[in-house]
Amino acid sequence: MVRQLGELENEIMTRVWQWNRPVTVREVLQDLRSEREIAYTTVMTVLDKLYRKGWVRRERAGRAYRYEPVSSREAYTAALMNDAWATSDNPAAALVHFFGMMSPEQREWLRDALRVAGTDTDETRAPEAR
Numbered sequence: 001m002v003r004q005l006g007e008l009e010n011e012i013m014t015r016v017w018q019w020n021r022p023v024t025v026r027e028v029l030q031d032l033r034s035e036r037e038i039a040y041t042t043v044m045t046v047l048d049k050l051y052r053k054g055w056v057r058r059e060r061a062g063r064a065y066r067y068e069p070v071s072s073r074e075a076y077t078a079a080l081m082n083d084a085w086a087t088s089d090n091p092a093a094a095l096v097h098f099f100g101m102m103s104p105e106q107r108e109w110l111r112d113a114l115r116v117a118g119t120d121t122d123e124t125r126a127p128e129a130r
Contacts, residue, residue, distance in 0.1 A: 012046055013073075
């Protein structure tokens with residue numbers, strides 16, 4: 001089961017995922033400070049916790065560390081969705097409710113994802129594509 005990231009963990013991981021390169025505490029700090037007051041030690045502590053939890057790997061760069069993600073944001077999101085779905089007593093009904101909440105654009109993304117995953121069937125194609 002994947003543990004959902006806390007608010008500050010998510011803000012930091014969002015930057016690490018977006019930049020898609022090894023980052024230092026100072027880089028993350030400077031970017032966060034454009035939105036909020038935050039201490040260097042706070043960012044350092046959160047990145048260390050993310051390292052110990054397995055979200056990032058780190059490599060020594062002089063006296064500092066450079067951090068990079070272990071997996072993608074998409075993989076994290078998929079794991080959260082899978083965990084949420086697995087908690088249902090009726091997974092089929094949960095999916096029906098989930099699909100009902102989707103916008104037309106999201107349903108199209110779902111169709112595209114099913115095609116890419118190789119699980120596209122006649123039932124998953126849009127009516128105009130059948």
